[in-house]
Amino acid sequence: MNDIDIRELIDSYKEIGTSTIGHLTGKGYLPDIKPLNPCTNTIVGRVLTVQLISDNTDVINQALIQATPNDVLCIDAQVLGIKACWGALRTCAAIYEKLSAVIVIGQATDSVQIQQLGFSVFAQGISAVTTFKSDHIQGTLASDIAYRFGEQTTTIRSGDIAMMDNDGVFILSVDVAQKLLPDCQKKHKADEIKFQMFFEAYTHNALDEMFNSSSNTR
Secondary structure (H helix, E strand, O other): OOHHHHHHHHHHHOOOOHHHHHHHOOOOEOOOOEEOOOOOOOEEEEEEEEEOOOOOOHHHHHHHHHOOOOOEEEEEOHHHOOOEEEOHHHHHHHHHOOOOEEEEEEEEOOHHHHHHHOOOEEEEEEOOOEOOOOOOOOOEEOOOEEEEEOOEEEEEOOOOEEEEEOOEEEEEOHHHHHHHHHHHHHHHHHHHHHHHHHHHHHHOOOHHHHHHHHHHOO
């Protein structure tokens, strides 16, 4: 796909909740990655991966510089254990670089400040223990990430498409995202019609009328 097609694909998925994707596939779902703050819209962007291999996190700064606007930074911080590699100041940098969101396979910190900034950060958890300046081996940029959860292993690559909202995170290859899109759009439209019909009746105290009408047409 060319860049124009990718932008159209990304824009299309912004209209679709992750729960709709989850009705059709479990592929690419990251079960233990959750938003630090409420996320009321679907955020979609191309992934730029960062893999940490020690407590030296300088490569994250390089990634922030090299990322393009609307990218989603995905950081493999599993090697850090309880230490957080992402906090308020790096969130400020992400905002300046116009990133769409950040995914940390690991811990984040400064949760209150990140909430104040209103930027979308997704992580496995929150920790008060953080990294510090280190001379150990730096991590790598744009390397494949092996995300593991139980028996599930998902490979995350730079250029993949990340979809995120309050219900969770999916990361799919462009090809898979393209193939799933028509079915996702169809299900989203059908579910939205049903929900809006119920919501309209609910807000106008007309549920009995709606359900009686439905039963009479069977």
